[in-house]
Amino acid sequence: MSITLARRALLGALALPALATPRARAEAAPFPSRPVRLIYPFAPGVGDGLARAVAEAARETLGQPIVVENKPGANTMIGAEAAARAAKDGYTLGWVATSTLALNPHFYPNITYQPADFAPLTLVYRAPVAFAAAAEVPGGGLAGTLAWLKNNPGQPFGSVGNGSTPHLVMEMLQGRTGLRMVNVAYRGEQAALADLMTGRIPFYAGSLNTLLPHMENRRFRVLALSAPERLAATPEVPTFRELGHPDLVLRYWHGICAPAGTPPEVQRILAEALRKAVRSEMVRQRATPDMTLDPLTLEEFARLIRTDHESYGRLIRERNISVG
Numbered sequence: 001m002s003i004t005l006a007r008r009a010l011l012g013a014l015a016l017p018a019l020a021t022p023r024a025r026a027e028a029a030p031f032p033s034r035p036v037r038l039i040y041p042f043a044p045g046v047g048d049g050l051a052r053a054v055a056e057a058a059r060e061t062l063g064q065p066i067v068v069e070n071k072p073g074a075n076t077m078i079g080a081e082a083a084a085r086a087a088k089d090g091y092t093l094g095w096v097a098t099s100t101l102a103l104n105p106h107f108y109p110n111i112t113y114q115p116a117d118f119a120p121l122t123l124v125y126r127a128p129v130a131f132a133a134a135a136e137v138p139g140g141g142l143a144g145t146l147a148w149l150k151n152n153p154g155q156p157f158g159s160v161g162n163g164s165t166p167h168l169v170m171e172m173l174q175g176r177t178g179l180r181m182v183n184v185a186y187r188g189e190q191a192a193l194a195d196l197m198t199g200r201i202p203f204y205a206g207s208l209n210t211l212l213p214h215m216e217n218r219r220f221r222v223l224a225l226s227a228p229e230r231l232a233a234t235p236e237v238p239t240f241r242e243l244g245h246p247d248l249v250l251r252y253w254h255g256i257c258a259p260a261g262t263p264p265e266v267q268r269i270l271a272e273a274l275r276k277a278v279r280s281e282m283v284r285q286r287a288t289p290d291m292t293l294d295p296l297t298l299e300e301f302a303r304l305i306r307t308d309h310e311s312y313g314r315l316i317r318e319r320n321i322s323v324g
Contacts, residue, residue: 129169163321
């Protein structure tokens with residue numbers, strides 16, 4: 001080989017690593033090597049303080065920030081679709097709720113995603129539904145109130161909407177007891193609470209946290225919670241289970257998923273960081289008293305989604321529930 005050809009071969013060999021460097025670096029860089037986006041499917045101020053606390057706490061483990069992006073609308077479906085259709089590289093995550101994966105697929109025939117489009121990472125929290133009666137309603141506790149309801153059918157209860165978890169808890173209660181009640185959908189829980197406290201509506205089904213600041217004024221009484229056991233925040237409030245309704249353990253939940261197809265190792269890194277974040281003092285301080293922080297593993301969260309999707313589907317069909 002001539003000296004000229006030898007020099008060209010040597011220069012070519014030296015150039016190849018240089019040309020491949022950007023891709024090689026990208027492939028070799030540990031995950032994550034840049035900020036992660038967390039799509040939050042509710043408006044700013046609607047519980048996103050907890051999501052931002054989880055994101056900030058996870059940063060300590062990941063070494064990269066998680067940027068929370070609010071993308072509200074269509075009962076979480078706009079944000080969920082954006083998360084499901086994102087690149088499967090772990091750099092876009094979705095905050096999901098019971099409605100996102102367990103309810104919406106049953107109510108909306110034209111929904112653009114399914115639970116199978118997500119890789120569950122961790123549950124963040126669960127919270128029960130509270131069933132409350134206005135002070136004017138006779139009956140005392142749950143048993144007496146249910147007896148009064150049987151003799152006075154068609155009573156309305158306020159909730160945040162048709163097809164919401166509180167609505168479904170009340171549908172299950174009616175199915176198990178033979179009661180007949182009417183769901184009145186409000187645009188928000190504060191409006192339903194205002195009507196409950198003024199006696200404009202006799203019953204409320206919704207978040208216990210909405211009721212907590214007003215429980216001492218005795219304008220209503222909390223009859224039962226759909227939790228497996230009493231909460232530390234309200235030790236005086238019984239559960240449906242202990243009052244003879246063992247099936248009524250239905251809690252709404254929020255968690256975090258990646259798009260399905262995200263590499264397993266990336267899922268593992270994210271799940272471990274997020275679970276550690278949920279257990280952190282920073283997140284505990286932002287949780288409301290009715291929340292049970294419950295950082296399930298990937299497999300446990302996947303099982304919860306699957307179980308709730310199936311059980312809520314049966315209830316929706318049995319009770320012929322619609323959001324229309």
